[in-house]
Amino acid sequence: SQTIHQWPATLVQPVGSPLSLECTVEGTSNPNLYWYRQAAGRGLQLLFYSIGIGQISSEVPQNLSASRPQDRQFILSSKKLLLSDSGFYLCAWSRGGVQETQYFGPGTRLLVL
Amino acid sequence: QQQVKQSPQSLIVQKGGISIINCAYENTAFDYFPWYQQFPGKGPALLIAIRPDVSEKKEGRFTISFNKSAKQFSLHIMDSQPGDSATYFCAASIGGTSYGKLTFGQGTILTVHP
Numbered sequence: 289s290q291t292i293h294q295w296p297a298t299l300v301q302p303v304g305s306p307l308s309l310e311c312t313v314e315g316t317s318n319p320n321l322y323w324y325r326q327a328a329g330r331g332l333q334l335l336f337y338s339i340g341i342g343q344i345s346s347e348v349p350q351n352l353s354a355s356r357p358q359d360r361q362f363i364l365s366s367k368k369l370l371l372s373d374s375g376f377y378l379c380a381w382s383r384g385g386v387q388e389t390q391y392f393g394p395g396t397r398l399l400v401l
Numbered sequence: 402q403q404q405v406k407q408s409p410q411s412l413i414v415q416k417g418g419i420s421i422i423n424c425a426y427e428n429t430a431f432d433y434f435p436w437y438q439q440f441p442g443k444g445p446a447l448l449i450a451i452r453p454d455v456s457e458k459k460e461g462r463f464t465i466s467f468n469k470s471a472k473q474f475s476l477h478i479m480d481s482q483p484g485d486s487a488t489y490f491c492a493a494s495i496g497g498t499s500y501g502k503l504t505f506g507q508g509t510i511l512t513v514h515p
Binding site: 320322330331332334337347378380382388389390391392393394395397 | 443446502503507
């Protein structure tokens with residue numbers, strides 16, 4: 289069976305500090321991977337998606353970037369965090385190709401102070 | 402055109418009652434409509450999904466009704482239970498080269514009173 293992991297679960301960072309959130313998927317190969325942000329417990333906004341190693345598409349211009357160094361690893365980064373980057377970050381995967389069903393990870397709650 | 406509008410924002414139902422959440426979309430290219438359930442502090446979990454070639458899909462107490470001409474779909478939770486209290490999201494995606502990108506509604510906070 290497939291499993292998706294995210295870490296850390298919770299993170300408190302000062303404004304201007306860097307960020308690295310990691311997501312890994314087990315039990316599948318060549319998944320599509322997605323990063324979402326959820327503000328105030330409502331509404332999921334797609335930030336990035338990837339259909340393969342090194343292939344990243346950005347949905348929303350912002351202070352964040354994403355990378356996919358390995359097939360089942362997806363990383364969300366920032367060089368300098370802003371207060372507005374606070375939120376609940378969710379990673380999701382779907383089977384490669386055009387499969388729509390997405391499965392979400394447990395999320396990382398980020399608080400920027 | 403990419404928006405999915407969800408209502409109501411919050412819903413309070415008594416145990417045993419029917420919970421109904423509605424979503425509307427504009428983009429007729431959408432061809433996959435899932436519903437997700439999210440408990441506080443957790444990631445959303447797929448509840449049930451439908452494609453526009455059917456008007457209704459039922460799984461246990463959960464039913465999706467789909468009206469293609471009206472571009473609307475809804476989630477019905479029969480015999481609502483306190484354990485159903487969660488946030489529910491509708492979503493939509495376009496098949497083919499969109500690679501499964503989902504457009505989500507804003508969510509409905511459901512509270513089921515015992």
